[in-house]
Amino acid sequence: MKSFCRDTWVEVDLDAIRANLEAFKRHLPEKTGIMAVVKADGYGHGAVHVGKEALASGADSLAVALLDEALILRRAGITAPILVLGYTPVESIVTASELEVQLTAYSVEWITEANAILQKNDHKPVGIHVKTDTGMGRLGVRTKEDLLAVVSALEECSKLEWTGIFTHFACADEPDTTHVRRQHDLFQSFLQALREANKALPTVHCCNTAAAIAFPDWGYDTIRLGIGLYGLYPSLYMKERADVILAPALALKTKIAHVKKADEPFTVSYGATYSAQPDEWIATLPIGYADGYSRLLSNRGEVLYNGSRYPIAGRVCMDQIMVSLKSTEAAVNDEVVLYGKQGDEEITLDEIADLLGTINYEVPCMLNYRIPRLYLRDQKVTDVFHPLTMK
Numbered sequence: 001m002k003s004f005c006r007d008t009w010v011e012v013d014l015d016a017i018r019a020n021l022e023a024f025k026r027h028l029p030e031k032t033g034i035m036a037v038v039k040a041d042g043y044g045h046g047a048v049h050v051g052k053e054a055l056a057s058g059a060d061s062l063a064v065a066l067l068d069e070a071l072i073l074r075r076a077g078i079t080a081p082i083l084v085l086g087y088t089p090v091e092s093i094v095t096a097s098e099l100e101v102q103l104t105a106y107s108v109e110w111i112t113e114a115n116a117i118l119q120k121n122d123h124k125p126v127g128i129h130v131k132t133d134t135g136m137g138r139l140g141v142r143t144k145e146d147l148l149a150v151v152s153a154l155e156e157c158s159k160l161e162w163t164g165i166f167t168h169f170a171c172a173d174e175p176d177t178t179h180v181r182r183q184h185d186l187f188q189s190f191l192q193a194l195r196e197a198n199k200a201l202p203t204v205h206c207c208n209t210a211a212a213i214a215f216p217d218w219g220y221d222t223i224r225l226g227i228g229l230y231g232l233y234p235s236l237y238m239k240e241r242a243d244v245i246l247a248p249a250l251a252l253k254t255k256i257a258h259v260k261k262a263d264e265p266f267t268v269s270y271g272a273t274y275s276a277q278p279d280e281w282i283a284t285l286p287i288g289y290a291d292g293y294s295r296l297l298s299n300r301g302e303v304l305y306n307g308s309r310y311p312i313a314g315r316v317c318m319d320q321i322m323v324s325l326k327s328t329e330a331a332v333n334d335e336v337v338l339y340g341k342q343g344d345e346e347i348t349l350d351e352i353a354d355l356l357g358t359i360n361y362e363v364p365c366m367l368n369y370r371i372p373r374l375y376l377r378d379q380k381v382t383d384v385f386h387p388l389t390m391k
């Protein structure tokens with residue numbers, strides 16, 4: 001029996017997740033591992049299912065943005081190393097200790113306070129990756145002096161272990177490599193400063209998807225693989241390089257809830273911005289902006305029906321959209337593809353991102369708790385998870 005009561009769903013192809021990870025394994029030096037980035041609920045694909053598939057396919061560890069995201073993975077039984085990439089309030093250090101999750105740090109004050117909290121009740125030590133800001137301008141130490149001060153502070157801590165050092169690139173997906181090379185040069189000078197201070201380096205990492213594609217020899221101990229794991233390229237330039245071939249893992253599908261043929265002209269949706277003409281078929285689909293299907297697609301987006309493209313008719317509503325099937329007769333329960341392939345046609349997340357004036361990263365992240373996720377292997381549904389009902 002279906003475990004959800006609506007005819008709109010996301011399909012995640014776990015074979016594509018595996019294939020994408022294996023494509024990067026082939027592209028990278030053998031010694032370089034893969035940290036699968038599954039933050040934002042696996043970029044909207046489902047962090048638990050994607051994380052488990054990535055680990056089963058050869059990833060060595062997982063990364064998330066928030067400690068709460070790591071909690072969900074641990075609750076799902078994932079025991080692999082997990083790194084929290086973002087800022088964690090120091091009061092949460094005990095949770096990190098209990099979950100055995102590694103955190104990011106770059107402040108002597110934070111380190112000192114975190115260690116004191118863990119010492120108070122003799123908690124288990126927490127692994128710390130030191131973040132260096134080489135040009136992202138977001139989090140991290142910016143000078144060798146600050147880096148050495150942070151590492152020295154960690155060495156004084158009985159409850160914190162220095163387990164990694166990393167940086168994050170701001171422009172690795174661009175054809176002009178000036179900025180990314182400058183960042184990598186600075187990162188290398190930080191590593192050299194540590195060596196000169198007789199510090200044994202822990203896990204070293206700097207590459208995101210784009211840098212892993214363009215500079216595989218910068219892989220160091222591991223890369224942080226995000227968008228590429230999901231079969232998406234960080235930029236058109238990266239896609240056109242074609243040195244790592246990826247398969248999109250996500251599709252968004254629905255079924256026609258209502259359909260009618262216009263006998264005479266009538267307007268469609270809020271604001272009456274679309275007028276159906278005689279003999280035009282209008283279908284109503286059970287998805288809207290409250291699901292993360294943007295209202296900016298009103299009168300601009302397209303869907304696939306019977307392998308052909310048809311325009312959204314009128315404004316996207318909170319829970320429903322209407323599409324014009326032109327003169328094509330249709331029936332309730334016929335399947336419609338909103339993102340993905342149908343026949344020879346495909347509506348890509350890149351296309352939707354262009355229509356929305358954003359990047360492909362944001363499009364799957366917008367798909368929220370109201371849409372059940374179906375997980376496929378060999379094109380067959382092997383598992384279902386509905387964020388709304390949590391089962």
Ligand SMILES: Cc1ncc(COP(=O)(O)O)cc1O
Pocket residue numbers: 037085168207208209210224225226227228234
């Ligand atoms: C610190 C950090 N590291 C890595 C990623 C993954 O980037 P891609 O999705 O572009 O691979 C994100 C991130 O914020």
